[in-house]
Amino acid sequence: MSEEKLQPKDVEPEVAPRPRATVAHVEIDGEGVLYDEVSNQIHLLNPIATLIWSGLDGRTTLEELSAELSDAFGADLDRVRFDVLEAVRGFAEEDLLEDRGAPPPEDAEAAQEASDEPRYLKDPPSP
Amino acid sequence: MSDRETDAAGATALEEQRRALEEQRRALDDAPWSYRGPRLHALGFDFGIRANDGEVGAYLGGLFEAFEADGEPDHVYSFIARPEEEMRYSLYFDGEHVVSSREAGGALRYFQWDVNERVIARNRGYILIHAASAADETGRGIVMPAAMDSGKTTLVSGLVRAGLRYLSDEAAAVDPRTGVLHAYAKALTIDPGSWDVLPDLRPSLEGRLAPFAQDQWYVPADSIRRGAVASSARPAFVIAPRYVGEGRTELLPLSRAQALQTLVENAFNFRLFDGRMALTVLADLVRGAECYRLMVAELPEACDLVLELVEASGEGGTE
Numbered sequence A: 001m002s003e004e005k006l007q008p009k010d011v012e013p014e015v016a017p018r019p020r021a022t023v024a025h026v027e028i029d030g031e032g033v034l035y036d037e038v039s040n041q042i043h044l045l046n047p048i049a050t051l052i053w054s055g056l057d058g059r060t061t062l063e064e065l066s067a068e069l070s071d072a073f074g075a076d077l078d079r080v081r082f083d084v085l086e087a088v089r090g091f092a093e094e095d096l097l098e099d100r101g102a103p104p105p106e107d108a109e110a111a112q113e114a115s116d117e118p119r120y121l122k123d124p125p126s127p
Numbered sequence B: 001m002s003d004r005e006t007d008a009a010g011a012t013a014l015e016e017q018r019r020a021l022e023e024q025r026r027a028l029d030d031a032p033w034s035y036r037g038p039r040l041h042a043l044g045f046d047f048g049i050r051a052n053d054g055e056v057g058a059y060l061g062g063l064f065e066a067f068e069a070d071g072e073p074d075h076v077y078s079f080i081a082r083p084e085e086e087m088r089y090s091l092y093f094d095g096e097h098v099v100s101s102r103e104a105g106g107a108l109r110y111f112q113w114d115v116n117e118r119v120i121a122r123n124r125g126y127i128l129i130h131a132a133s134a135a136d137e138t139g140r141g142i143v144m145p146a147a148m149d150s151g152k153t154t155l156v157s158g159l160v161r162a163g164l165r166y167l168s169d170e171a172a173a174v175d176p177r178t179g180v181l182h183a184y185a186k187a188l189t190i191d192p193g194s195w196d197v198l199p200d201l202r203p204s205l206e207g208r209l210a211p212f213a214q215d216q217w218y219v220p221a222d223s224i225r226r227g228a229v230a231s232s233a234r235p236a237f238v239i240a241p242r243y244v245g246e247g248r249t250e251l252l253p254l255s256r257a258q259a260l261q262t263l264v265e266n267a268f269n270f271r272l273f274d275g276r277m278a279l280t281v282l283a284d285l286v287r288g289a290e291c292y293r294l295m296v297a298e299l300p301e302a303c304d305l306v307l308e309l310v311e312a313s314g315e316g317g318t319e
Helices: A047-054 A062-073 A077-093 A105-114 B003-030 B054-063 B104-120 B152-161 B207-213 B256-265 B275-287 B299-315
Strands: A017-019 A023-028 A031-036 A041-045 A097-099 B039-042 B045-051 B075-081 B089-093 B096-101 B127-135 B140-145 B165-168 B171-174 B188-190 B217-219 B232-243 B250-253 B290-296
Touching: A017 A077, A023 A047, A023 B256, A023 B275, A031 A047, A031 B256, A031 B275, A041 A047, A041 B256, A047 A062, A047 A077, A062 A077, A077 A097, B003 B096, B045 B054, B045 B104, B054 B075, B054 B104, B054 B207, B075 B104, B089 B104, B096 B104, B104 B171, B104 B207, B127 B152, B127 B232, B127 B275, B140 B152, B140 B171, B140 B256, B140 B299, B152 B165, B152 B188, B152 B232, B152 B290, B152 B299, B165 B171, B165 B232, B171 B275, B207 B217, B232 B256, B232 B275, B232 B299, B250 B299, B256 B275, B256 B290, B290 B299
Parallel strands: B045 B075, B140 B232, B232 B290
Antiparallel strands: A017 A097, A023 A031, A031 A041, B039 B045, B075 B089, B089 B096, B127 B140, B127 B165, B127 B171, B188 B217, B250 B290
């Protein structure tokens, strides 16, 4: 799969972005702090943005993440999807994400078979 | 000129520069020095001071007395005072000319800056944060991160005067292996804007030493109170000060994530470390600390708030 910088205009429900390898993340008392080694910038995330960031693992599409959060919090899916896309566009604007080139839906099953890894992990892998 | 010729010319120029530096170093080594100070060691930077004027040398050495160590220094600053010349004061680092100045205050300010630069800019041993730092008697450290002109030196001066121990007015040094806060106990550098609130810290310099305190006061913490300098502490508080002039002096809660952001934003050498490791070290620091923003309008009130906080936290058995 290709790995390239995710542009805000490319943030759509079917993409599965993940943090760039140069972005370090810690969570303290429910708030996330990101440090980008390339830009030497630090970013503070509110608790909701922290949850969304934690779900970006390069395998989970934003639609799947939205459904997950919607289920977990009993919130309206459309509303959650809107918030997720907005937050992820913000991350992309700060150049914090890359897109592993999530396969289109019709190829997803074949891609899954070719991979040893499960398509979706409930718990995000350690960064 | 071809690339090869350009390279050769550059190499020759470098060699000439190296020779000139070596000659200068030998000339300085052979000069008579009225003052030769002890080895000084600050966060890995190792140096000594010598001066052609014994009184001036002893004064300069006294400003760095918290760094005194046994043995011979790796490097040496040479401070030359020549009252009869236009450029009265000159400073060399090993054989290299650092600065010449007509004014004693100007030369000393540059000297302090040069030491700071050599200690801080290339330091790979400690995560260095632009912050004042102090400790209480039980070894709990207070990190006070802030940008320039936020009142760090004024606040830590007031706290040391009120009984806390001094670590630094410039850089909080965090050992990434242990998380322990180490001293960079340079002389407190007090700007004229704070002279009115710290009048008792005015250095009593006379004669040809008096001009050294014209621009800034350089106050070794031990001159405030013998034994005021601590060597290290466990970080227990992060208090980000901000001078608010006519506003209200108050201590406001800061989330630990905000405190971490403030520490990273004020780190001098974060980029020299692996970002993930350094972020984890500072995250662990704030996880073990109480974090606040301190709005400072009046120094005595600000010091009281910090001292009350430290005392109350001790009573609660936090550390």
